[in-house]
Amino acid sequence: MAAVTRGSLGAFRRLLVSKYKLRIVLSLSDNVTVLFCPAVNQGPIVQFKLSDIGEGIMEVTVKEWYVKEGDKVSQFDSICEVQSDKASVTITSRYDGVIKKLYYDVDATAFVGKPLVDIETESGSEVIQEEDVVETPAMAQEEHTHQEIKGHKTQATPAVRRLAIENNIKLSEVVGTGKDGRILKEDILNFLAKQTGAILPPAPFQEIQTPPPAPAAAPAAAKPVSTKAAVKPPPATPKPVFTGKDVTEPLKGVQKAMVKTMTVALKIPHFGYCDEVDLSRLVALRSELKPLAESRGVRLSYMPFFIKAASLGLHHFPILNASVDEDCQNITYKASHNIGLAMDTSQGLLVPNVKNVQLLSVLEIALELNRLQVLGASGQLGTADLMGGTFTLSNIGSIGGTYAKPVILPPEVAIGALGKIQVLPRFDAAGQVVPAHIMKVSWSADHRIIDGATMCRFSNLWREYLENPASMVLDLK
DSSP: OEEOOSTTHHHHHHHHHHHHOEEEEEOOSSSOEEEEEEOOOOOOEEEEEOOOOSTTOOEEEEEEESOOTTOEEOTTOEEEEEEOSSOEEEEEOSSOEEEEEEOOOTTOEEETTSEEEEEEEOTTOOOOOSOOEEEOSSOOGGGSEEEEETTEEEEEOHHHHHHHHHTTOOGGGSOOOSGGGOBOHHHHHHHHHHHHTOOOOOOSOGGGSOOOOOOOOOOTTSOOOOHHHHSOOOOOOOOOOOOSSOOOOOOOHHHHHHHHHHHHHTTSOEEEEEEEEEOHHHHHHHHHHHHHHHHTTOOOOSHHHHHHHHHHHHHHOGGGGEEEOTTSOOEEEOSSOOEEEEEEETTEEEOOEETTGGGOOHHHHHHHHHHHHHHHHTTOOOHHHHSOOOEEEEOGGGTTOSOOOOOOOTTOOEEEEEEEEEEEEEEOTTSOEEEEEEEEEEEEEETTTOOHHHHHHHHHHHHHHHHSTTHHHHOOO
16 A cells, blocks of 8 residues: 555556556545555467568558457457458458457558557467468468368368368368368358258359249239330449549559559550451350250350360460560460459459369369359459469450450460450351351460461461360360
8 A cells, every 4th residue: 555645646556557557446535545456467469460461462451350449359260351452361360369459440551561450368378479360262272271081181271160160060071162172161151051951142143053943834814924024124323423522542452453563564565466256156055055054053154165265275376375584585385274364343453363274174164263253243352363374365345345455464475355246247158148146356465475477376276266166175285
Protein backbone atom coordinates (compact mmCIF):
# COMPACT_ATOMS: atom_id res chain seq x y z
CA MET A 1 0.00 0.00 0.00
CA ALA A 2 1.27 3.51 -0.78
CA ALA A 3 0.06 7.07 -0.39
CA VAL A 4 0.59 9.72 -3.07
CA THR A 5 -0.61 13.24 -3.83
CA ARG A 6 -3.20 13.99 -6.50
CA GLY A 7 -0.63 15.80 -8.64
CA SER A 8 1.65 12.80 -8.89
CA LEU A 9 -1.16 10.21 -9.07
CA GLY A 10 -1.30 10.01 -12.88
CA ALA A 11 2.43 9.49 -13.30
CA PHE A 12 2.58 6.98 -10.45
CA ARG A 13 -0.30 5.00 -11.89
CA ARG A 14 1.27 4.84 -15.34
CA LEU A 15 4.55 3.66 -13.79
CA LEU A 16 2.88 0.84 -11.90
CA VAL A 17 0.86 -0.33 -14.88
CA SER A 18 3.74 -0.25 -17.35
CA LYS A 19 6.38 -1.81 -15.11
CA TYR A 20 4.45 -4.32 -13.04
CA LYS A 21 1.28 -4.96 -15.06
CA LEU A 22 -0.75 -3.98 -11.97
CA ARG A 23 -4.44 -3.30 -11.54
CA ILE A 24 -5.14 0.01 -9.74
CA VAL A 25 -8.04 0.73 -7.38
CA LEU A 26 -8.50 4.39 -6.30
CA SER A 27 -10.45 5.83 -3.37
CA LEU A 28 -12.17 9.21 -3.52
CA SER A 29 -10.63 10.66 -0.34
CA ASP A 30 -8.32 13.65 -0.29
CA ASN A 31 -5.33 11.49 0.58
CA VAL A 32 -5.78 8.99 -2.24
CA THR A 33 -5.00 5.42 -1.31
CA VAL A 34 -3.77 3.12 -4.07
CA LEU A 35 -4.40 -0.60 -3.81
CA PHE A 36 -2.86 -2.87 -6.36
CA CYS A 37 -2.71 -6.57 -7.07
CA PRO A 38 -1.07 -8.61 -9.80
CA ALA A 39 -2.95 -8.71 -13.12
CA VAL A 40 -3.66 -11.87 -15.04
CA ASN A 41 -0.52 -13.08 -16.77
CA GLN A 42 -0.80 -12.43 -20.50
CA GLY A 43 1.28 -13.73 -23.38
CA PRO A 44 3.58 -11.70 -25.62
CA ILE A 45 2.25 -9.50 -28.40
CA VAL A 46 3.49 -10.77 -31.77
CA GLN A 47 3.65 -8.70 -34.93
CA PHE A 48 2.06 -10.82 -37.64
CA LYS A 49 3.94 -9.84 -40.81
CA LEU A 50 2.96 -10.25 -44.45
CA SER A 51 5.17 -13.03 -45.74
CA ASP A 52 6.71 -13.32 -49.19
CA ILE A 53 3.92 -14.38 -51.54
CA GLY A 54 6.40 -15.14 -54.33
CA GLU A 55 6.70 -14.16 -57.99
CA GLY A 56 8.47 -10.94 -57.00
CA ILE A 57 5.34 -9.46 -55.38
CA MET A 58 6.31 -6.75 -52.90
CA GLU A 59 2.97 -5.08 -52.19
CA VAL A 60 -0.71 -6.03 -52.05
CA THR A 61 -4.04 -4.31 -51.54
CA VAL A 62 -6.07 -5.26 -48.46
CA LYS A 63 -9.50 -6.18 -49.85
CA GLU A 64 -11.29 -7.45 -46.73
CA TRP A 65 -10.67 -7.98 -43.03
CA TYR A 66 -12.13 -11.10 -41.44
CA VAL A 67 -11.22 -9.93 -37.90
CA LYS A 68 -11.34 -6.74 -35.85
CA GLU A 69 -9.48 -5.54 -32.80
CA GLY A 70 -10.41 -7.60 -29.77
CA ASP A 71 -11.36 -10.73 -31.73
CA LYS A 72 -10.00 -14.06 -30.59
CA VAL A 73 -8.33 -16.14 -33.30
CA SER A 74 -6.90 -19.63 -33.55
CA GLN A 75 -4.28 -21.11 -35.83
CA PHE A 76 -5.38 -21.29 -39.49
CA ASP A 77 -8.25 -18.82 -38.95
CA SER A 78 -8.57 -16.36 -41.81
CA ILE A 79 -7.15 -12.92 -41.01
CA CYS A 80 -7.74 -11.01 -44.22
CA GLU A 81 -7.89 -11.23 -47.99
CA VAL A 82 -5.35 -9.33 -50.06
CA GLN A 83 -5.16 -8.68 -53.80
CA SER A 84 -1.75 -8.85 -55.41
CA ASP A 85 -0.86 -7.88 -58.93
CA LYS A 86 -1.65 -11.44 -59.97
CA ALA A 87 -4.20 -13.06 -57.64
CA SER A 88 -6.32 -12.89 -54.50
CA VAL A 89 -4.66 -14.41 -51.44
CA THR A 90 -6.15 -15.32 -48.07
CA ILE A 91 -3.85 -14.74 -45.07
CA THR A 92 -4.36 -17.15 -42.16
CA SER A 93 -3.15 -16.94 -38.57
CA ARG A 94 -0.14 -18.82 -37.26
CA TYR A 95 -1.04 -18.13 -33.62
CA ASP A 96 -3.77 -18.53 -31.01
CA GLY A 97 -4.57 -15.23 -29.36
CA VAL A 98 -6.38 -11.90 -29.50
CA ILE A 99 -6.14 -9.28 -32.23
CA LYS A 100 -4.76 -6.09 -30.69
CA LYS A 101 -4.14 -3.89 -33.72
CA LEU A 102 -4.91 -3.74 -37.45
CA TYR A 103 -2.22 -1.90 -39.38
CA TYR A 104 -4.19 -1.19 -42.57
CA ASP A 105 -7.62 -0.05 -43.65
CA VAL A 106 -9.56 -1.72 -46.46
CA ASP A 107 -8.13 -0.79 -49.90
CA ALA A 108 -4.84 0.29 -48.32
CA THR A 109 -1.53 -0.98 -49.69
CA ALA A 110 0.33 -3.49 -47.49
CA PHE A 111 4.00 -4.34 -48.00
CA VAL A 112 5.77 -7.70 -47.77
CA GLY A 113 7.75 -7.99 -44.55
CA LYS A 114 5.71 -5.33 -42.75
CA PRO A 115 3.20 -6.07 -39.94
CA LEU A 116 -0.44 -6.76 -40.80
CA VAL A 117 -1.78 -7.17 -37.26
CA ASP A 118 -0.59 -7.45 -33.67
CA ILE A 119 -1.71 -10.65 -31.91
CA GLU A 120 -1.55 -11.05 -28.16
CA THR A 121 -0.75 -14.73 -27.86
CA GLU A 122 -2.13 -16.86 -25.08
CA SER A 123 -0.03 -17.15 -21.92
CA GLY A 124 2.28 -20.13 -21.97
CA SER A 125 1.71 -20.83 -25.64
CA GLU A 126 4.73 -21.39 -27.81
CA VAL A 127 5.42 -18.57 -30.26
CA ILE A 128 6.31 -20.15 -33.58
CA GLN A 129 9.08 -18.20 -35.28
CA GLU A 130 8.20 -19.13 -38.84
CA GLU A 131 6.86 -17.43 -41.92
CA ASP A 132 3.24 -16.41 -41.77
CA VAL A 133 0.76 -18.76 -43.39
CA VAL A 134 -0.45 -17.74 -46.82
CA GLU A 135 -3.25 -19.82 -48.26
CA THR A 136 -4.22 -19.46 -51.91
CA PRO A 137 -7.03 -21.32 -53.67
CA ALA A 138 -4.44 -23.24 -55.65
CA MET A 139 -1.08 -23.57 -53.90
CA ALA A 140 2.00 -25.12 -55.45
CA GLN A 141 2.52 -28.80 -54.69
CA GLU A 142 5.55 -28.26 -52.49
CA GLU A 143 3.56 -25.83 -50.28
CA HIS A 144 1.12 -28.49 -49.17
CA THR A 145 1.45 -30.53 -46.05
CA HIS A 146 1.18 -34.27 -46.44
CA GLN A 147 -0.40 -36.92 -44.30
CA GLU A 148 0.39 -40.61 -44.45
CA ILE A 149 -2.85 -42.55 -44.77
CA LYS A 150 -2.88 -46.25 -45.60
CA GLY A 151 0.44 -46.16 -47.41
CA HIS A 152 -0.11 -43.02 -49.52
CA LYS A 153 0.08 -39.28 -48.99
CA THR A 154 -2.99 -37.08 -48.96
CA GLN A 155 -2.40 -33.49 -50.04
CA ALA A 156 -4.39 -30.69 -48.42
CA THR A 157 -3.80 -27.29 -46.87
CA PRO A 158 -4.00 -26.90 -43.07
CA ALA A 159 -7.31 -25.05 -43.40
CA VAL A 160 -8.82 -27.94 -45.38
CA ARG A 161 -7.53 -30.46 -42.83
CA ARG A 162 -9.08 -28.42 -40.04
CA LEU A 163 -12.41 -28.36 -41.86
CA ALA A 164 -12.25 -32.14 -42.26
CA ILE A 165 -11.47 -32.65 -38.56
CA GLU A 166 -14.34 -30.37 -37.49
CA ASN A 167 -16.76 -32.47 -39.56
CA ASN A 168 -15.22 -35.83 -38.58
CA ILE A 169 -14.22 -36.63 -42.17
CA LYS A 170 -11.30 -38.89 -43.07
CA LEU A 171 -9.23 -37.36 -45.84
CA SER A 172 -8.49 -40.84 -47.19
CA GLU A 173 -12.18 -41.16 -48.11
CA VAL A 174 -12.34 -37.86 -50.05
CA VAL A 175 -11.49 -37.68 -53.74
CA GLY A 176 -9.37 -34.61 -54.45
CA THR A 177 -10.11 -32.62 -57.59
CA GLY A 178 -7.16 -30.25 -57.32
CA LYS A 179 -3.84 -30.53 -59.10
CA ASP A 180 -2.11 -33.88 -58.54
CA GLY A 181 -5.17 -35.07 -56.60
CA ARG A 182 -4.95 -32.58 -53.74
CA ILE A 183 -8.09 -32.08 -51.68
CA LEU A 184 -9.80 -28.69 -51.90
CA LYS A 185 -12.34 -27.05 -49.62
CA GLU A 186 -15.03 -27.74 -52.25
CA ASP A 187 -14.20 -31.47 -52.12
CA ILE A 188 -14.83 -31.52 -48.35
CA LEU A 189 -18.13 -29.65 -48.74
CA ASN A 190 -19.28 -31.93 -51.56
CA PHE A 191 -18.37 -35.03 -49.53
CA LEU A 192 -20.23 -33.65 -46.53
CA ALA A 193 -23.29 -32.89 -48.66
CA LYS A 194 -23.40 -36.45 -49.98
CA GLN A 195 -23.15 -37.87 -46.47
CA THR A 196 -25.81 -35.62 -44.94
CA GLY A 197 -28.07 -35.00 -47.91
CA ALA A 198 -27.49 -31.26 -47.63
CA ILE A 199 -28.05 -29.01 -50.63
CA LEU A 200 -25.08 -26.86 -51.55
CA PRO A 201 -25.60 -23.34 -52.91
CA PRO A 202 -25.61 -23.17 -56.71
CA ALA A 203 -22.35 -22.55 -58.54
CA PRO A 204 -21.87 -19.14 -60.18
CA PHE A 205 -22.07 -20.80 -63.62
CA GLN A 206 -25.37 -22.64 -63.76
CA GLU A 207 -24.40 -24.26 -67.07
CA ILE A 208 -21.90 -26.44 -65.26
CA GLN A 209 -24.68 -28.20 -63.40
CA THR A 210 -26.47 -31.12 -65.00
CA PRO A 211 -29.75 -29.76 -66.37
CA PRO A 212 -32.85 -30.80 -64.37
CA PRO A 213 -35.43 -33.09 -65.97
CA ALA A 214 -38.13 -31.45 -68.03
CA PRO A 215 -41.27 -30.54 -66.03
CA ALA A 216 -44.32 -32.73 -66.34
CA ALA A 217 -46.82 -31.88 -69.09
CA ALA A 218 -49.48 -29.39 -68.08
CA PRO A 219 -53.11 -30.59 -67.79
CA ALA A 220 -55.21 -30.36 -70.93
CA ALA A 221 -57.42 -27.68 -69.38
CA ALA A 222 -54.45 -25.40 -68.75
CA LYS A 223 -53.86 -22.63 -71.22
CA PRO A 224 -50.72 -22.91 -73.32
CA VAL A 225 -47.96 -20.48 -72.45
CA SER A 226 -47.25 -18.02 -75.22
CA THR A 227 -43.79 -17.82 -76.74
CA LYS A 228 -43.37 -14.22 -75.64
CA ALA A 229 -44.21 -15.08 -72.03
CA ALA A 230 -41.63 -17.90 -72.02
CA VAL A 231 -38.78 -15.64 -73.08
CA LYS A 232 -36.79 -14.30 -70.13
CA PRO A 233 -36.48 -10.52 -70.03
CA PRO A 234 -32.94 -9.18 -70.48
CA PRO A 235 -31.09 -8.30 -67.28
CA ALA A 236 -31.61 -4.75 -66.11
CA THR A 237 -28.69 -2.47 -66.95
CA PRO A 238 -27.70 -0.23 -64.03
CA LYS A 239 -28.10 3.44 -64.77
CA PRO A 240 -24.91 5.52 -64.70
CA VAL A 241 -24.47 7.86 -61.77
CA PHE A 242 -23.19 11.36 -62.55
CA THR A 243 -21.67 13.10 -59.52
CA GLY A 244 -20.59 16.22 -61.38
CA LYS A 245 -17.13 16.02 -59.80
CA ASP A 246 -13.76 14.76 -61.00
CA VAL A 247 -12.51 11.79 -59.00
CA THR A 248 -8.83 10.87 -58.66
CA GLU A 249 -7.78 7.59 -57.13
CA PRO A 250 -4.56 5.53 -57.22
CA LEU A 251 -4.20 2.50 -59.47
CA LYS A 252 -4.35 -0.73 -57.47
CA GLY A 253 -4.42 -4.47 -57.90
CA VAL A 254 -4.97 -5.75 -61.44
CA GLN A 255 -4.98 -2.25 -62.95
CA LYS A 256 -1.58 -1.54 -61.48
CA ALA A 257 -0.32 -4.89 -62.75
CA MET A 258 -1.53 -4.04 -66.26
CA VAL A 259 0.53 -0.86 -66.21
CA LYS A 260 3.69 -2.84 -65.51
CA THR A 261 2.91 -5.72 -67.87
CA MET A 262 1.79 -3.61 -70.83
CA THR A 263 4.75 -1.23 -70.45
CA VAL A 264 7.08 -4.21 -70.87
CA ALA A 265 4.91 -5.86 -73.54
CA LEU A 266 4.88 -2.85 -75.85
CA LYS A 267 8.66 -2.86 -76.00
CA ILE A 268 8.24 -6.03 -78.07
CA PRO A 269 8.04 -5.41 -81.84
CA HIS A 270 4.61 -6.88 -82.68
CA PHE A 271 3.28 -7.91 -86.04
CA GLY A 272 -0.28 -8.97 -86.75
CA TYR A 273 -1.90 -11.60 -88.95
CA CYS A 274 -5.66 -12.12 -89.48
CA ASP A 275 -7.65 -14.99 -90.94
CA GLU A 276 -11.14 -16.48 -90.86
CA VAL A 277 -12.26 -19.99 -89.94
CA ASP A 278 -15.35 -21.90 -91.10
CA LEU A 279 -16.64 -23.57 -87.94
CA SER A 280 -19.72 -25.20 -89.49
CA ARG A 281 -18.51 -28.76 -88.80
CA LEU A 282 -17.35 -27.85 -85.32
CA VAL A 283 -20.74 -26.29 -84.52
CA ALA A 284 -22.44 -29.55 -85.52
CA LEU A 285 -19.95 -31.68 -83.54
CA ARG A 286 -20.33 -29.57 -80.40
CA SER A 287 -24.12 -29.87 -80.64
CA GLU A 288 -23.74 -33.66 -80.57
CA LEU A 289 -21.24 -33.71 -77.71
CA LYS A 290 -22.83 -31.03 -75.52
CA PRO A 291 -25.56 -33.27 -73.97
CA LEU A 292 -22.97 -35.96 -73.20
CA ALA A 293 -20.71 -33.41 -71.51
CA GLU A 294 -23.63 -31.97 -69.51
CA SER A 295 -24.53 -35.46 -68.31
CA ARG A 296 -21.07 -35.49 -66.73
CA GLY A 297 -21.54 -32.05 -65.21
CA VAL A 298 -19.26 -30.27 -67.70
CA ARG A 299 -20.16 -27.19 -69.72
CA LEU A 300 -18.73 -27.70 -73.21
CA SER A 301 -18.08 -24.42 -75.02
CA TYR A 302 -16.05 -23.90 -78.20
CA MET A 303 -13.00 -22.78 -76.24
CA PRO A 304 -11.70 -26.30 -75.38
CA PHE A 305 -11.57 -27.08 -79.12
CA PHE A 306 -9.72 -23.84 -79.85
CA ILE A 307 -7.22 -24.60 -77.09
CA LYS A 308 -6.67 -28.21 -78.18
CA ALA A 309 -6.19 -27.19 -81.81
CA ALA A 310 -3.61 -24.61 -80.69
CA SER A 311 -1.71 -27.26 -78.73
CA LEU A 312 -1.64 -29.60 -81.73
CA GLY A 313 -0.34 -26.74 -83.87
CA LEU A 314 2.35 -25.88 -81.31
CA HIS A 315 3.78 -29.40 -81.69
CA HIS A 316 4.58 -28.51 -85.30
CA PHE A 317 5.68 -24.91 -84.57
CA PRO A 318 7.37 -25.01 -81.14
CA ILE A 319 8.90 -21.54 -81.59
CA LEU A 320 5.43 -20.12 -80.85
CA ASN A 321 5.54 -21.89 -77.47
CA ALA A 322 8.86 -20.37 -76.47
CA SER A 323 10.32 -17.42 -74.58
CA VAL A 324 13.39 -15.24 -74.98
CA ASP A 325 15.60 -13.66 -72.36
CA GLU A 326 15.66 -9.93 -71.65
CA ASP A 327 18.52 -9.25 -74.09
CA CYS A 328 16.97 -11.54 -76.72
CA GLN A 329 20.14 -13.62 -76.91
CA ASN A 330 18.69 -17.00 -75.90
CA ILE A 331 15.43 -18.76 -76.70
CA THR A 332 13.80 -21.40 -74.49
CA TYR A 333 11.40 -23.88 -76.07
CA LYS A 334 8.78 -24.82 -73.48
CA ALA A 335 8.00 -28.51 -73.06
CA SER A 336 4.53 -27.90 -71.61
CA HIS A 337 1.66 -26.25 -73.45
CA ASN A 338 0.24 -24.04 -70.69
CA ILE A 339 -2.35 -22.19 -72.74
CA GLY A 340 -3.86 -19.10 -71.16
CA LEU A 341 -7.35 -17.71 -71.56
CA ALA A 342 -7.83 -13.96 -71.15
CA MET A 343 -10.75 -13.68 -68.72
CA ASP A 344 -12.90 -10.62 -68.02
CA THR A 345 -13.58 -10.65 -64.26
CA SER A 346 -14.93 -8.21 -61.70
CA GLN A 347 -11.32 -7.57 -60.68
CA GLY A 348 -10.23 -6.76 -64.23
CA LEU A 349 -8.40 -8.70 -66.93
CA LEU A 350 -6.86 -11.93 -65.63
CA VAL A 351 -5.20 -14.67 -67.69
CA PRO A 352 -5.31 -18.09 -66.01
CA ASN A 353 -3.91 -20.98 -68.00
CA VAL A 354 -4.68 -24.64 -68.54
CA LYS A 355 -1.56 -26.62 -67.69
CA ASN A 356 -0.15 -29.37 -69.96
CA VAL A 357 -2.80 -29.15 -72.66
CA GLN A 358 -0.71 -31.53 -74.79
CA LEU A 359 -1.68 -34.31 -72.36
CA LEU A 360 -5.40 -33.50 -72.06
CA SER A 361 -8.48 -34.43 -74.04
CA VAL A 362 -11.05 -31.86 -75.13
CA LEU A 363 -13.35 -32.92 -72.28
CA GLU A 364 -10.55 -32.64 -69.71
CA ILE A 365 -9.73 -29.16 -71.00
CA ALA A 366 -13.41 -28.21 -70.68
CA LEU A 367 -13.48 -29.45 -67.09
CA GLU A 368 -10.42 -27.38 -66.18
CA LEU A 369 -11.87 -24.31 -67.92
CA ASN A 370 -15.07 -24.71 -65.88
CA ARG A 371 -12.99 -24.69 -62.69
CA LEU A 372 -11.05 -21.59 -63.73
CA GLN A 373 -14.25 -19.77 -64.73
CA VAL A 374 -15.86 -20.45 -61.36
CA LEU A 375 -12.77 -19.23 -59.50
CA GLY A 376 -12.52 -16.18 -61.75
CA ALA A 377 -16.16 -15.24 -61.18
CA SER A 378 -15.72 -15.46 -57.40
CA GLY A 379 -12.33 -13.67 -57.38
CA GLN A 380 -10.47 -16.71 -56.08
CA LEU A 381 -7.95 -17.45 -58.84
CA GLY A 382 -4.71 -18.52 -57.23
CA THR A 383 -1.17 -17.63 -58.20
CA ALA A 384 -0.58 -21.16 -59.53
CA ASP A 385 -3.51 -20.73 -61.95
CA LEU A 386 -2.18 -17.42 -63.28
CA MET A 387 1.54 -18.13 -63.61
CA GLY A 388 3.50 -20.28 -66.03
CA GLY A 389 1.58 -19.55 -69.24
CA THR A 390 3.36 -20.27 -72.56
CA PHE A 391 0.73 -19.24 -75.17
CA THR A 392 -2.51 -17.25 -74.89
CA LEU A 393 -5.91 -17.02 -76.56
CA SER A 394 -8.26 -14.07 -75.97
CA ASN A 395 -11.93 -14.72 -76.67
CA ILE A 396 -13.19 -11.23 -77.49
CA GLY A 397 -16.10 -12.82 -79.36
CA SER A 398 -17.76 -13.75 -76.07
CA ILE A 399 -18.45 -10.03 -75.63
CA GLY A 400 -19.13 -9.23 -79.26
CA GLY A 401 -15.91 -8.21 -80.94
CA THR A 402 -14.86 -9.38 -84.40
CA TYR A 403 -11.27 -8.16 -84.85
CA ALA A 404 -8.62 -7.14 -82.32
CA LYS A 405 -4.94 -6.35 -82.05
CA PRO A 406 -3.91 -8.48 -79.06
CA VAL A 407 -0.82 -7.56 -77.06
CA ILE A 408 1.70 -10.27 -76.25
CA LEU A 409 2.04 -11.20 -72.57
CA PRO A 410 5.79 -11.46 -71.83
CA PRO A 411 7.66 -13.74 -71.58
CA GLU A 412 5.39 -15.37 -74.20
CA VAL A 413 5.97 -14.67 -77.89
CA ALA A 414 2.50 -15.10 -79.46
CA ILE A 415 -1.18 -14.51 -78.72
CA GLY A 416 -4.46 -14.94 -80.60
CA ALA A 417 -7.76 -13.02 -80.35
CA LEU A 418 -10.92 -14.90 -81.36
CA GLY A 419 -13.89 -13.00 -82.74
CA LYS A 420 -17.56 -13.84 -82.44
CA ILE A 421 -19.05 -16.63 -84.56
CA GLN A 422 -21.32 -15.25 -87.28
CA VAL A 423 -23.56 -16.98 -89.84
CA LEU A 424 -22.44 -15.51 -93.16
CA PRO A 425 -22.96 -16.46 -96.84
CA ARG A 426 -20.13 -18.44 -98.43
CA PHE A 427 -19.68 -20.48 -101.60
CA ASP A 428 -19.53 -24.28 -101.33
CA ALA A 429 -17.52 -26.63 -103.61
CA ALA A 430 -20.32 -26.58 -106.21
CA GLY A 431 -20.34 -22.79 -106.32
CA GLN A 432 -23.64 -22.49 -104.45
CA VAL A 433 -24.15 -19.86 -101.77
CA VAL A 434 -24.62 -21.53 -98.40
CA PRO A 435 -24.76 -20.27 -94.80
CA ALA A 436 -21.52 -20.84 -92.88
CA HIS A 437 -20.45 -20.27 -89.29
CA ILE A 438 -17.49 -17.91 -89.68
CA MET A 439 -15.07 -16.72 -86.97
CA LYS A 440 -12.32 -14.15 -87.44
CA VAL A 441 -8.99 -14.67 -85.69
CA SER A 442 -6.27 -12.06 -85.11
CA TRP A 443 -2.74 -13.18 -84.21
CA SER A 444 0.13 -11.13 -82.76
CA ALA A 445 3.70 -12.43 -82.62
CA ASP A 446 7.14 -11.29 -81.50
CA HIS A 447 8.78 -10.20 -84.76
CA ARG A 448 12.27 -10.52 -83.28
CA ILE A 449 12.13 -14.33 -83.49
CA ILE A 450 8.94 -15.13 -85.45
CA ASP A 451 8.43 -14.29 -89.11
CA GLY A 452 5.14 -13.85 -90.94
CA ALA A 453 5.43 -17.14 -92.83
CA THR A 454 5.69 -19.16 -89.60
CA MET A 455 2.67 -17.42 -88.09
CA CYS A 456 0.72 -17.97 -91.31
CA ARG A 457 1.53 -21.70 -91.45
CA PHE A 458 0.57 -22.15 -87.81
CA SER A 459 -2.74 -20.34 -88.39
CA ASN A 460 -3.45 -22.51 -91.45
CA LEU A 461 -2.85 -25.68 -89.44
CA TRP A 462 -4.95 -24.43 -86.51
CA ARG A 463 -7.74 -23.58 -88.95
CA GLU A 464 -7.59 -27.04 -90.56
CA TYR A 465 -8.03 -28.74 -87.19
CA LEU A 466 -11.12 -26.64 -86.44
CA GLU A 467 -12.65 -26.94 -89.90
CA ASN A 468 -12.16 -30.71 -89.74
CA PRO A 469 -12.48 -31.39 -85.99
CA ALA A 470 -12.24 -35.16 -86.43
CA SER A 471 -8.57 -34.64 -87.33
CA MET A 472 -7.90 -33.55 -83.74
CA VAL A 473 -8.66 -37.11 -82.66
CA LEU A 474 -6.41 -38.71 -85.29
CA ASP A 475 -3.39 -36.40 -85.00
CA LEU A 476 -1.35 -37.48 -81.99
CA LYS A 477 1.28 -34.77 -82.47
